[in-house]
Amino acid sequence: MNPCVKIITNFFAWCTLIFRNGKHSFYQMAEGNNINDNDKIKTSVRLQDTDTEGRPSIYLFIFVNPLSGARKGSDLIHLPIQHFRLRRLPQIQVEIHNYLDPKDRQAGIDRVNLIQNKIKDGDLPPIRSSSDTPTTSRAAERKHTDAAETMPEATGRISEGVQTRHIHVWSGGGDGTVMSIFEMLVENHVDLDLVFLSCIPFGTGNDFSQVLGWGRTEQGGVIGDNLESLEQLISDRFEYSEPARLDIWQAEMTSYDGGQVRLASEPKTTKRTRYVAKMCNYMSIGVQGYVGSGFEKHRSKKRWLNIGVYTIESSKWAFWRKFPTLNNFIDSIRAQDGQQMLLEVPSTFVTPTRVNPGSSSNGEDHQQQNHPKLATPAIDLIIQNIPHLWGQELDIWGEAKEGLETVSNRSGPTDPDLWTPQLANDGKLEVIAMENMMSYLKKLANFRDHVARVGQFPGPFEIHFREPPETATGAQPHENTGCLHMWQRRRRNKYERKNVLGVMVDGEFYRIRHPQRVRFERIAQVVTLGRSDQQKQGRLVRDEKKRQDGQMYQTGATEATEATGAIASSSS
Template identity: 25%
Template structure:
């Protein structure tokens, strides 16, 4: 018998032995309702340790005396997802009836898969009518990079006990700390004639034949060379975490050392014309330059004042030096990154920290803006996003970013309508310009992108999430 099958049988026995015995009374009204949504194909496919079980529902009495019901859902099975949405819809509505006696205290939804699954499931639940205010979410590290799970302190990979002891898993979730989490919405508009959105399905790049595309973002967004490398990697993904890391490295090396054999990826200033933050309508602050010589060495109060002004005013960054009251992108970077959490790329890069002493914007005369005007801290519940650029692939590898903006948005990106040497009458016959985009580790190729916006999805609230405070769930 193969080693993999031995592990599956051993795991199944351990989990079943730890479940409530079938001859015990069934808990009809559990106080804690937990839904474990598993993608058995994500990452190294460790989620199969849950989907191979003979049952998909387990009940326990937890350490604090509460009763708990754990439901395991394979998100690849349509019927299972439909049953899950019906169940969580009913439970979320139940919590709204405060005047009626009930035992249900909280609903926890756990996504055990890649980071992209988190936003997809969230959107499905909302579209179905689930009251998200009454559901608490978290992400387990069952994907490849697991950036979101790391941000929530669940670690890089799940511990063996998390995979084999379901009662322990329920206790861990019940004792985790609840906090808030910012969710962002990205809207992409492509040209009405040549525009298109493509994404990876298996090993193929498929066209969605659309000009407008909307997607939720939880931890990062980028466009440029890094997104192109990621898209090519997704088309060659394997089942092994180690092989995936090697594959990703090879894709990066191909773009650096074999660039003559591939179509060149356009740099940021070749495709982006303007990047701005739209201020509140009642904010009438005038543009004020923030040069290096405006800041004293230890003027912390002055820096705080500058940061407040950046947060609440229109902030425009152009690519071409032809406008007044505008900052400009420094150099001609290969990628532009937007982050909502501190650590990305499988725990390898703290992108904002990497640009601590480097500015990615200049004034009209070309003088870099002092990077001290930005706050060094990064938080997923502060209502802000951090934007950086990378001058080359080597800068990306070694975390040498340049800080561009740190603010609350909404943000607007405007792109070149068509290439500079192209004339109007040949526009419809020209080859569409390709822009590569990464949203939470899911990659897209956009033909003739025209505009992209980023804004808070929940305008006056945050998603409820669970954070592991004792780190006992990770390995």
């Protein structure tokens, strides 16, 4: 082929990719021209272009964790072109970034900040659906309307609620990736009131995606022939979604002196007594934390294998190791100042090294107060923000008809007469206890009439834990405790004897040795995009309609504390 003809042909082919990018075309050109990762096209629009060139009005940033779940996200980050426009919705600019690549991640956040500044300066065209008639009555918007009119004709549409924000940030990964993306936005001073947050589920459980109504995982390949699958996914999200607010919580986990707070994937020699995790789904203290620690050691690259690994680890605990009783770890649940008792948790095993077994870690005498009291043993304590559990659409709080006998002397947050319907945007967390493995299995098998609902706690509040024997007030290590005590101690679970607690927060697993306190505080509220069409409406969208009752959702986006100031460092 004549060299000049080849150059001209390649030039027009690359230009076509900006609007008509196909998977096969990518790979054919990559083969013919020896294109590698360093030659990827990083942009399809320049903000310095003229007003009549037709700039996008919506920017979709997809931050992908290529290691999540079955690693489907790796297909996205290996596309030869990472920034492109949609054929159905050419007013949308799509940009893909590898979250695990520091350079690419920073490039993505720099672009988000750039678009944020353009919005504040009024330099972006107005958002309109394909069916809208361009606005010509306002002279100030005329130049942007001219730009929009020069775009190729769109065949898709954008729902009315989605047309209110220019920036969309999606996580491509599991539940843990969602919170990592949120932290990234806050740390880089992105105004959350300008952003819609959503996800493409590539993880194992994907509770966040399911509560939005987008399903547990993407079936088949996410790209498809000629990018049809990816284009269909994005187009559907913009056409069939509605905004819904979601509370973001901070769980600050601390240990006593000589203790440790670490990720399950970290070495046992890790020296840390405090860790701050972000949460939008739920926390499990007990069962899932213990099982997940073993799961992390054997996690595979295949999602179906991960499910098998989790099942095997669960069986080990259920039929061999046995879960420890949380009553011997947890002392109480208290209000934010640590003084007001909201729930007392009596131990099933009285440690004789205590001077007063009825006193708490701060010296308050439980036995002299008529506090609400956990009346049954528990192997798992679930602290819920969303009505979703275990990677399944389970509303065990709302469906429960029995189980109030779990707490005696109910008052305050434990009083069911004061409870409101469970919502993910009301500044409250629901606490549920699992008494034993049979109770756990019944919930999984859809027998949910009896649920041990402990209470509905507005933040901030704290879970306090008992002092370890070697640090307890009045401990006498050399005291002869007698044969009965020694026999009881040997019967205790080894994690109970070592005072090691398993915790799961939004798909991330932790081990705490000598736990002291877990403090919950709502730090922000984001606006997500949930599914809303004739076939299905996401739970968060339903919650939003109940909560708002006709009010505009934008007014609630800053209802929580200022996110940029409230986010603490994740560890110390």
